[in-house]
Structure formats: structure tokens, C-alpha cells
């Protein structure tokens with residue numbers, strides 16, 4: 001039997017998720033949105049079914065607003081909620097998105113209690129916290145997608161700056177999905193060569209800042225709405241690692257219970273994603289400077305989470 005992927009939210013990211021999941025034949029796909037947008041999602045689903053003959057995939061794809069249709073889903077990816085507009089911070093979305101995530105969490109808990117859940121909605125680190133609280137799912141079953149995207153942006157900017165293939169840039173970004181996230185130049189390599197040896201301190205500083213503001217750079221260009229291609233790919237990479245037990249090590253917002261000195265908070269850390277879900281958090285020995293940066297992002301996430309009334 002095919003696996004089942006439930007996409008909660010069929011907007012900009014949701015529709016790309018559906019296309020990628022179909023192209024990768026991850027399973028059958030359900031796109032769920034609010035009743036007023038259900039017909040659009042039915043249309044998107046039908047359009048994707050009609051793309052299949054040339055896209056070379058077999059999948060049943062439907063649009064709906066009924067949680068019954070996600071019954072038994074293996075993976076749930078949540079993008080439901082509002083995106084940013086120019087001039088907004090991610091935290092500005094808190095009050096509106098918290099209600100949406102609580103509602104989604106109840107629907108998922110009722111109909112897909114075994115699903116591996118990937119939360120994408122902003123403010124990310126707080127929304128994954130709320131989803132986890134409301135569902136009460138075990139911590140290996142719930143993660144937030146942000147670090148995978150932030151790391152992709154970090155790698156892309158390095159490749160662009162140095163004129164090298166992005167395939168050869170390896171590195172990671174820790175912390176919350178906000179302007180004080182922590183890219184780690186010390187642990188970034190280009191074809192095995194340390195970044196710190198081939199880029200100047202000025203170049204590195206520029207790359208760190210651009211990565212931290214990458215989401216905002218795109219929001220400014222759009223004026224309304226935020227990035228959707230790269231966030232969708234990043235979430236699909238996580239889903240694929242789970243469904244195919246690829247055991248990728250990807251930075252995700254995971255519930256830390258002592259790791260990195262953090263307790264009871266979801267924050268971006270390197271995670272082993274296997275058929276067990278978020279199987280393990282890898283700890284990195286950080287330098288004093290990196291630790292200070294990490295504590296700053298933890299403080300920001302703690303503040304946002306403390307404002308979540310659930």
C-alpha cells in the first residue's frame with residue numbers, strides 16, 4: 001500500500017510540497033485547507049493528477065477541508081497560517097497563527113495520531129512548540145522545519161560568493177528561525193576545505209548576515225507573502241528521510257531536553273531523521289563565542305514561546 005502524505009495548508013508552500021511529493025512518488029497526497037479554499041485545493045490536486053502522465057508518477061491526489069480525509073496519514077506537513085508581508089517580523093504572526101495551529105493539531109491528533117509531523121508555519125519555533133503541546137505526541141514524532149532551509153540558504157550564498165558548486169558546500173545553521181540564528185563558519189567546508197581558510201572574515205560576516213536576513217530579503221522583493229520553493233524542498237527532504245529511512249542528519253527544530261543546555265524548548269539543532277522520526281539530536285562542542293550566540297537565539301525563542309497562550 002502507498003504511503004499517505006497530508007499537507008495542511010494548500011497555499012504557496014503547500015502546492016509546491018504537493019508537486020514535489022508527487023514527483024518523488026512519496027505516496028498519495030491530501031491537500032487540506034479551510035472550507036473557503038477547498039475548491040482551489042481540489043483544483044490544484046486535479047491539475048497535479050493531470051500532470052502525472054508527463055511527470056511520470058503514480059499518486060492519488062485530492063483536495064479537501066475535511067480532516068477525515070487525512071485519516072491514517074504517515075506524514076503531515078503543516079503550512080496552514082498567514083505568511084509575512086513586507087515590514088513584518090515572524091513574531092507579528094504569532095496571535096493569528098497560534099489559533100490556526102491549535103485547530104490543526106486537534107485535527108491531526110484525531111485522524112493521524114501516528115503521523116510524523118513537520119511544522120513549517122511561522123513563527124516556527126513557537127508554532128512547533130504549540131503543535132506538540134496540543135497533540136501531546138512523543139517528541140520524536142514532531143519537528144519544525146527551518147534549519148534545513150536556513151542551511152540551504154547558507155550553502156547557496158557561499159556557493160554564489162565563491163563561485164563553487166553548491167554540492168560541495170557543507171555546513172549547518174543552529175538556533176531559532178529568526179535574525180539571531182547561528183550559522184557556523186568554523187564547521188563549514190567547501191570540498192573539504194575549511195570556509196575560514198578560503199573566505200575572508202569580511203566575506204564570512206557578509207554571508208552570515210545575508211543568511212540571517214534571507215527570508216526578509218525575499219519578503220521585501222515579493223511585498224506580500226514569503227519564500228515558497230526553498231521552504232517546500234527543505235520540508236520534503238525531511239519527509240523523504242523519514243519515509244525512506246535515509247537517516248539524513250538535518251538541522252531541525254527539535255524538543256531539547258538538556259541538549260545544548262536547553263530544556264523544554266524546540267530549537268534548531270542537528271537531528272538524525274530516520275524511520276523512527278527525530279531519532280537523535282547531535283551535540284556539537286561550541287566555542288565560547290558560538291555558545292553566546294546560541295544563548296541569544298534561545299532567549300529570543302523563549303520570549304516568543306512565553307507569549308503563547310494555549
Ligand code: TXD
Nearest residue numbers: 009011012013033034080081082083120121122145146231
Ligand atoms: O522556514 C520556514 N519554516 C518558513 C515558514 C519559510 C517560509 C514561510 N514560512 C511560513 O509558512 C509562513 O510564514 C507561513 O506562516 C507558512 C505558510 O506560508 P505560505 O507562503 O504557504 O502561505 P499561504 O500561501 O498564505 O498558505 C497558507 C495556507 C492558505 O491557503 C490558508 O487558507 C491556509 O494556509 N490556512 C489553513 N489551512 C487549514 N486550516 C486552517 N485553519 C487554515 N488557516 C489558513
